[in-house]
Amino acid sequence: MVQGKNEHPLREVYFYTYVPKIHSLYYELLRYPPKGYKYIYEKKITAPLYKVNDFRLLNLAYRKLVKPFINTVVLKDFLYKRLALPKNTSLIHSGGFLVRKKFPWVVDLEHVTSFVGYDLGMFDRRKKKIENLLSSKYCKRILPWTEACKRTITENLNSEGFVDKIDVVPLAVHPRTFRKKFNKAKVKILFVGSANFPQHYYSKGAHIVFEAFKKIMGEYENVELIARTFAPVKIKKEMERLGNVRIYDYILKREELDRLFKESDIFIFPGHQTPGMVLIEAMSYELPIIATDVWATPELVEDGKNGFLIKKSSRVPYYIRGFIPNTESEEFRTAIKRIDNNVVEELVEKLRVLIDNPSLRRKMGRYGRALVEEGRFSIKHRNKQLKRIYDEAIGE
Numbered sequence: 553m554v555q556g557k558n559e560h561p562l563r564e565v566y567f568y569t570y571v572p573k574i575h576s577l578y579y580e581l582l583r584y585p586p587k588g589y590k591y592i593y594e595k596k597i598t599a600p601l602y603k604v605n606d607f608r609l610l611n612l613a614y615r616k617l618v619k620p621f622i623n624t625v626v627l628k629d630f631l632y633k634r635l636a637l638p639k640n641t642s643l644i645h646s647g648g649f650l651v652r653k654k655f656p657w658v659v660d661l662e663h664v665t666s667f668v669g670y671d672l673g674m675f676d677r678r679k680k681k682i683e684n685l686l687s688s689k690y691c692k693r694i695l696p697w698t699e700a701c702k703r704t705i706t707e708n709l710n711s712e713g714f715v716d717k718i719d720v721v722p723l724a725v726h727p728r729t730f731r732k733k734f735n736k737a738k739v740k741i742l743f744v745g746s747a748n749f750p751q752h753y754y755s756k757g758a759h760i761v762f763e764a765f766k767k768i769m770g771e772y773e774n775v776e777l778i779a780r781t782f783a784p785v786k787i788k789k790e791m792e793r794l795g796n797v798r799i800y801d802y803i804l805k806r807e808e809l810d811r812l813f814k815e816s817d818i819f820i821f822p823g824h825q826t827p828g829m830v831l832i833e834a835m836s837y838e839l840p841i842i843a844t845d846v847w848a849t850p851e852l853v854e855d856g857k858n859g860f861l862i863k864k865s866s867r868v869p870y871y872i873r874g875f876i877p878n879t880e881s882e883e884f885r886t887a888i889k890r891i892d893n894n895v896v897e898e899l900v901e902k903l904r905v906l907i908d909n910p911s912l913r914r915k916m917g918r919y920g921r922a923l924v925e926e927g928r929f930s931i932k933h934r935n936k937q938l939k940r941i942y943d944e945a946i947g948e
Contacts, residue, residue, distance in 0.1 A: 560588070562588060562589060562590040563588060563589050563590075563642040563643070563942070563946065564589075564590055564591075564592050564638065564640045564641050564642055565585070565589055565590070565591050565592065565641070565642065565643045565644070565645050565942065566591075566592045566593070566637055566638060566641045566643070566644050566645070567581075567582060567591050567592065567593040567644075567645050567646075567647065568644055568645070568646040568647060568649070568651065568657075569593070569646075569647040569648075574593070574647075575647070575828075576829070577723060577828040577829040578647055580723075580724060580725050580726060580829075580931065583726075584726060584931045584935065585935070585938075586935035586936075586938040586939035586942065587935065587939055588939065589938075589939070589942055591645070592638050592641065635653075637653075637655065641655075642656075642942075642946045643656050643657065643658065643692075643942055643945050643946050644656065644657035644658070645657070645658050645659075645660070646658070646659040646660070647659075647660060648660065648661050648662065648666045648667070649666070649667060650667050650682065650685045650686075651685075651690070651691070652685070653690070654690055655690060656690055656692050656945050656946060657690055657691060657692065658691075658692050658693040658694070658695060658941060658942075658945055659691070659693075659694055659695065660695040660696070660697065660721065661694070661695070661696055661697070661701060662697060662701060662828065663696075663700070663701045663704040663705075663876060663877060664701070664704040664705050664708050664709065664874075664876060665704075665876060665880075667682055668682075670879070670880050671880070672872065672876070672880065672881075675708075679708075679709065682709060683709050683710055683711075683713065683714075686709070686711075686713070686714040686717070687713030687714045691714065691717065692717065692941075692944070692945035693717050693718075693719050693941050693944075693945060694714060694717050694718045694719070695719055695720070695721045695941070696718065696720050696721075697720070697721070697722060697723050697828075697848075698720065698722065698826070698848035698851050699720055699848070699851060700826070700847050700848035700851065700875065701720075701848065702718055702720055703874070703875045704874055704875050704876050705718060706718070707873075707874035707875060708873065708874040708876060719937070719941060721934060721937050721938065721941075722851075722928055722929055722933075722934065723828065723829055723832055723929065723934075724832070724924070724929050724930055724931050724933065724934040725829070725832050725833055725836050725924055725929065725931070726836075726931050727836065727921075727924060727925040727930070727931075728836050728837060728838075728921075730814060732814075732837075732838040732914075732917065733814075734817065734910065734913075734914065735815070735817055737774065738774050738775070738776055739772070739774055739775050739776070739817045739818065739907050740775075740776045740777075740778060740815060740816045740817050740818070741765070741768075741775060741776065741777050741778065741816070741817070741818045741819075741820060741903070742778045742779075742812060742813065742816035742818065742819050742820070742834075742839065743757075743758065743761045743777070743778070743779045743780070743781065743819075743820050743821065744779075744780045744781070744809070744812075744819075744821075744830050744833075744834075745757070745758050745779070745780065745781035745782070745823075746781065746782060747780060747781060747782055747800065747801055747802050747803050747804075748782070748803055749782070750782045751885075752781075752782070753781060753782050753783060753784070754824075754885070754888045754889050755823060755824050755825055755879065755885075755888055756781070756821070756823040756824075756825070756827070757821065757822035757823040757824065757844070758779065758781040758782075758783060759787075759889075759891060760822040760891060760892075760895060760896055760899065761777070761779060761781075761820060761822060761899075762779075762783075762787065762791055763891055763896045764820075764822070764896050764899040764900050764903065765777045765791075765797070766794070767896070767900045768900060768903055768904075768907075769794060769796065771904070772907060775796065775907060776796045776797070776798070777791075777796065777797045777798070778798045778800075778812055778816060779791075779797070779798070779799050779800070780799075780800045780804060780809070780812065781799065781800075781801065782801050783799055783801055788801065800812075813833065813834065813837040813839070814837060816837070816839060817839070817906075817913060818839060818840055818841075818842070818903070818906050818907075818913065819831075819834035819837075819839040819840070819841045819842070819859075820841070820842045820843070820899065820903070821834075821841065821842070821843045821844070822842070822843065822844050822862060822895060822899050823843070823844055823846075824844065824846060824864070824865075824868060824870070824879070824884075824888045825846065825847065825877060825879050826846065826847045826848040826849050826852075826877075831843060831849070831852045831853060832852065832924060832929045834920070835852075835858060835920030835921060835923055835924050835929065836920075836921060836924040836925075837921075838914075838917035838918060838920065838921040839917055839920070840858065840859045840860075840906055840912070840913050840916035840917050840920070841853050841858060841859030841860075841916075841920065842859055842860045842861075842862060842899060842902045842903065842906070843859065843860075843861060843862070844861070844862055844863075844864050844895070845861040845862060845863055845864055846864045846870055847870070847871075847875075847877055849861065852929075854919075857916065857919050858916050858917075858919045858920035858923065859916055859920065860902040860905070860906075862895060862898040862899055862902060863894070863895070863898060864895070865887075865888075865892035865894070865895050866892070866894075867887055867890060867892055868884065868887045868888055868892075869881070869883055869884055869887060870884075
């Protein structure tokens with residue numbers, strides 16, 4: 553954007569991130585900054601550094617060989633504290649971790665243990681330090697994505713020194729410009745999980761999706777399942793032999809994923825955790841959603857309006873103290889591998905409703921799309937909040 557003679561220069565916000573690759577949920581933030589601002593970040597880290605298969609091995613090696621022995625949170629804190637900021641930086645926006653620099657900063661987060669790499673033991677050990685940093689004059693705002701996230705902050709920290717800094721800012725995506733075309737000959741069901749993290753096969757509910765589809769196939773000839781997910785070889789072969797199943801177990805180019813969203817009729821996500829961005833993306837493509845009623849999902853899926861909520865499994869220990877998701881415990885990981893038939897049956901029931909009612913699919917899809925184009929998950933709504941927050945943080 554070229555600045556006119558009478559226009560003020562864009563103020564620069566430096567974006568901090570832990571990982572060697574900026575997570576895709578931040579793409580929309582970095583591409584669509586609030587008016588008067590631009591983001592500065594290391595562009596080289598937005599490109600994948602590894603091939604998918606190599607990344608799976610790297611992830612496994614990290615979890616088995618590095619994480620148990622090296623405190624990566626402390627290491628990263630040490631490195632980022634010494635990171636030199638670009639000369640014209642007005643503010644730091646941190647993607648999920650605490651900033652130790654004596655410089656104005658804001659931080660967004662999924663839930664309170666995001667500050668320490670989702671390590672509860674580390675959270676307990678560093679709790680006082682977290683409270684001190686959030687209470688410091690340099691921390692200008694704490695930006696939980698959801699009300700559920702805010703609850704984890706206020707119920708697990710002494711927030712007396714910073715409670716007035718907490719401002720819920722939902723994730724957002726840009727509006728789509730396509731005109732939705734509805735399939736008449738076939739109803740396409742879409743599930744988007746993780747292709748490069750095998751452990752997410754269970755946490756995102758891929759095994760539940762496959763069980764439910766086996767039942768649906770026996771009742772309907774005109775349904776197709778499209779799944780972007782890692783799947784064990786045996787399961788993948790079994791599902792693909794059924795016919796009317798497409799499994800993409802690798803990372804898709806954005807245009808390929810865009811095509812899958814556009815051609816689908818129903819989006820399902822019977823996962824055991826709240827997804828970061830995929831439900832909002834599904835809304836933007838005018839898809840009705842079926843998702844598990846767990847943690848912050850009810851804030852995204854309004855039961856009966858833009859989709860349906862199904863009850864979470866009674867066998868899974870979803871939370872630990874103060875509403876913190878229990879996703880990092882071995883107890884949780886073991887429990888989610890066992891298929892709860894009650895969850896499967898409710899997913900099948902809701903699928904039947906949407907398959908049999910194309911007008912309901914369209915009504916729910918339109919409602920969800922409106923939430924993205926003009927409502928609380930719109931870039932417009934988010935940027936209005938962020939502009940106010942940034943202006944106040946830098947004293948404008």
